[in-house]
Amino acid sequence: MGFCLMEGNEAMAWGAVDSGCRFFAGYPITPATTIFNALLKLLPPLGGVCLQGEDEIASIGYCLGASMGGLKVMTATSGPGISLYSEHISFAIGSEIPIVIVDVQRLGPSTGSATRGADGDIQFLRWGNSGGLPVIVLAPVDVKDCYSLTIEAFNLAEEFRCPVFIASNKEIAMTRENIDMDAFGMPSIISRPSPPPGRPFIPFEVSSGSKTPYFLPIGGRTIVRQTSSTHGPDGYITTDSDEIAGIQDRLKNKLLSAVAKFSFHESYLEEDADTLLLVYGITGRAGRDAYNVLKKAGKPFSLLILKTLWPVPEDLIREKAGHVNRVVVVEMNLGQYVREIERILPDKKIDFLGRMDGKLITPRQIEEVVSDV
Numbered sequence: 001m002g003f004c005l006m007e008g009n010e011a012m013a014w015g016a017v018d019s020g021c022r023f024f025a026g027y028p029i030t031p032a033t034t035i036f037n038a039l040l041k042l043l044p045p046l047g048g049v050c051l052q053g054e055d056e057i058a059s060i061g062y063c064l065g066a067s068m069g070g071l072k073v074m075t076a077t078s079g080p081g082i083s084l085y086s087e088h089i090s091f092a093i094g095s096e097i098p099i100v101i102v103d104v105q106r107l108g109p110s111t112g113s114a115t116r117g118a119d120g121d122i123q124f125l126r127w128g129n130s131g132g133l134p135v136i137v138l139a140p141v142d143v144k145d146c147y148s149l150t151i152e153a154f155n156l157a158e159e160f161r162c163p164v165f166i167a168s169n170k171e172i173a174m175t176r177e178n179i180d181m182d183a184f185g186m187p188s189i190i191s192r193p194s195p196p197p198g199r200p201f202i203p204f205e206v207s208s209g210s211k212t213p214y215f216l217p218i219g220g221r222t223i224v225r226q227t228s229s230t231h232g233p234d235g236y237i238t239t240d241s242d243e244i245a246g247i248q249d250r251l252k253n254k255l256l257s258a259v260a261k262f263s264f265h266e267s268y269l270e271e272d273a274d275t276l277l278l279v280y281g282i283t284g285r286a287g288r289d290a291y292n293v294l295k296k297a298g299k300p301f302s303l304l305i306l307k308t309l310w311p312v313p314e315d316l317i318r319e320k321a322g323h324v325n326r327v328v329v330v331e332m333n334l335g336q337y338v339r340e341i342e343r344i345l346p347d348k349k350i351d352f353l354g355r356m357d358g359k360l361i362t363p364r365q366i367e368e369v370v371s372d373v
Contacts, residue, residue: 013038015150070217116358211254
């Protein structure tokens with residue numbers, strides 16, 4: 001494809017197609033609708049399906065059904081839609097149904113400002129399901145990330161049989177940038193594991209050395225049991241406390257034990273710096289600019305741009321903050337992820353800069369808070 005001028009939403013659509021996604025369902029909502037528009041052109045020529053559900057609840061339900069039938073699936077919405085997705089997200093976690101969910105965040109609460117960006121859903125993406133089991137949330141910084149992290153999201157959803165969120169933002173999603181599509185180092189495309197032939201299929205049994213069960217599609221020659229209730233390895237509903245505890249531990253640990261594998265980030269560490277700036281999403285761009293300005297001025301600080309937010313990459317954060325006494329967390333909200341940093345780094349001085357008025361945090365604002373020692 002070479003150089004292409006595209007917005008973040010278009011890049012996510014291309015990333016989905018290149019990952020093997022062949023089913024999308026969604027309900028129009030600003031600023032996520034152009035993902036639907038792009039896939040409406042891309043999927044049908046490939047034999048895929050792109051449809052508008054009658055509402056958000058139906059849309060994610062269609063996606064889960066298609067995923068259980070063996071397709072790679074994606075849906076996209078904004079904050080109000082995530083609220084409506086909540087019950088089906090819990091179903092996908094408990095029944096281990098792969099799905100990529102894009103949340104193009106906008107200023108809330110509720111309808112808020114549909115054409116203004118924010119990062120106000122960060123805690124909701126983590127905790128907006130019943131049971132509180134871990135989820136994977138990736139956060140792109142620019143259009144290039146929108147493409148590459150979408151591919152990573154599909155790979156993670158398939159490998160771990162779980163929902164994976166992409167926490168985008170109106171300002172990333174609807175900003176056009178020129179990117180070289182041929183310059184991407186494409187990772188290997190992962191598909192959910194199939195059972196070995198010649199043995200009975202047990203839908204939630206895991207093989208030795210794995211934490212993820214094999215997959216067979218519903219509707220094939222083998223009967224596949226699925227339930228949203230607590231179940232044993234055989235897929236039948238159970239109230240046995242030992243069986244329930246076993247599957248809960250497996251659902252938790254299959255992600256927590258592997259977080260180092262998908263702790264995506266950028267870091268720029270200065271040996272003599274006393275301050276680490278921690279940012280994510282669209283604010284990562286302002287963080288980069290502030291870093292370059294102050295480094296040129298002889299006032300360097302270290303910079304960590306997180307692209308994996310959940311599960312929290314705790315070891316990575318502790319490593320990058322090991323040489324500093326102060327951490328500045330900058331977010332496009334009133335203070336959400338900063339709570340995790342305070343928990344992880346209790347021995348550091350934690351400062352916070354937040355904004356939630358529909359405007360972007362500027363490099364100059366970051367320069368001022370970083371320099372205010």
